[in-house]
Amino acid sequence: AQSVTQPDIHITVSEGASLELRCNYSYGATPYLFWYVQSPGQGLQLLLKYFSGDTLVQGIKGFEAEFKRSQSSFNLRKPSVHWSDAAEYFCAVGVQAGTALIFGKGTTLSVSS
Amino acid sequence: DADVTQTPRNRITKTGKRIMLECSQTKGHDRMYWYRQDPGLGLRLIYYSFDVKDINKGEISDGYSVSRQAQAKFSLSLESAIPNQTALYFCATSDLVTGELFFGEGSRLTVL
Numbered sequence: 048a049q050s051v052t053q054p055d056i057h058i059t060v061s062e063g064a065s066l067e068l069r070c071n072y073s074y075g076a077t078p079y080l081f082w083y084v085q086s087p088g089q090g091l092q093l094l095l096k097y098f099s100g101d102t103l104v105q106g107i108k109g110f111e112a113e114f115k116r117s118q119s120s121f122n123l124r125k126p127s128v129h130w131s132d133a134a135e136y137f138c139a140v141g142v143q144a145g146t147a148l149i150f151g152k153g154t155t156l157s158v159s160s
Numbered sequence: 161d162a163d164v165t166q167t168p169r170n171r172i173t174k175t176g177k178r179i180m181l182e183c184s185q186t187k188g189h190d191r192m193y194w195y196r197q198d199p200g201l202g203l204r205l206i207y208y209s210f211d212v213k214d215i216n217k218g219e220i221s222d223g224y225s226v227s228r229q230a231q232a233k234f235s236l237s238l239e240s241a242i243p244n245q246t247a248l249y250f251c252a253t254s255d256l257v258t259g260e261l262f263f264g265e266g267s268r269l270t271v272l
Contacts, residue, residue: 090265090266098258141259144254144257144258145191146259147193148259150203152200152202
């Protein structure tokens with residue numbers, strides 16, 4: 048069965064510093080990969096997705112992620128974090144388009160000034 | 161207006177009561193989902209529907225039932241609510257090309 052692991056439950060980053068959130072998945076083939084963000088009291092917003100092509104994908108709000116097949120990873124990065132990036136981030140995996148996504152347990156990002 | 165609309169947004173109820181959470185969408189997607197979010201557990205799949213006649217159980221379907229009244233409507237019911245069903249519930253639809261899920265704003269349910 049597919050699974051998603053987000054090893055970091057909570058990360059604190061200084062404003063202006065770089066950010067990397069880790070995501071590892073378990074699946075035999077190349078999955079559909081997603082990062083969603085949930086601001087406090089809000090719903091889920093898609094940051095970026097990967098299902099084929101260039102393994103470095105650009106998303107909204109200055110985020111990017113890189114798919115590494117050899118490491119079964121899809122880590123999320125941002126070069127300079129803003130206070131408004133404080134939120135919970137979820138990595139998700141799908142085995143094909145139109146199927147239910149499996150979500151990781153989330154990483155909470157705090158931004159210090 | 162939102163593409164995926166959930167009602168109610170907040171509900172407080174008592175143990176043993178029947179509760180229905182409703183979801184409607186204007187995305188035109190055939191596939192719809194109900195997820196439950198609990199702190200530290202991420203989102204877990206309750207039920208999903210690939211079309212009006214195709215309904216499937218997810219990871220945590222016990223204690224829940226669903227109804228797909230039309231392509232655009234997918235309701236989640238708790239026949240006899242219990243306190244450990246207190247959670248944030250999300251309805252979603254999916255794009256058949258990209259696999260992206262489109263979420264509603266969520267329904268926060270508290271069972272006392």
